[in-house]
Amino acid sequence: MKFLWATINVKDMAKSLAFYKDVVGLAVDRTMKPSPTMEIAFLGSGETKVELISDPQGRERSYGNDLTLGFEVESIESVSKALAAAGVAIESGPHQPNPMLKFIYVRDPNGVHVQFVENIKPVK
16 A cells, blocks of 8 residues: 545645745646636645645535644755745744754645754764
8 A cells, every 4th residue: 555645625726836836845736627627736746645625516625633634844944934035934944853854834824833853963
């Protein structure tokens, strides 16, 4: 068995696409419009994708604090600067629970927690 995607039912497809493309850095893999009101986009270049579904006629979703998507980044400092430039507030962090790991949390336009994680390479 392999994990394929995480689905987020989004409030605004344009804002959500902008966040996951421009802020997170995911490429759009494919999009579709299965009905006149529904849009679906898959983002990511690896095996695992983020699926965004917009359907104004669907029910309202609430993600609360129990869902987090995590993305590995090269540098928390660089990501923090890019987030500030994009107007995305850091909700928590940076945290560094040990010398090899640093991370921050933000919220996507739908309220989903997004964690950016830097795995720090040991200095030789």
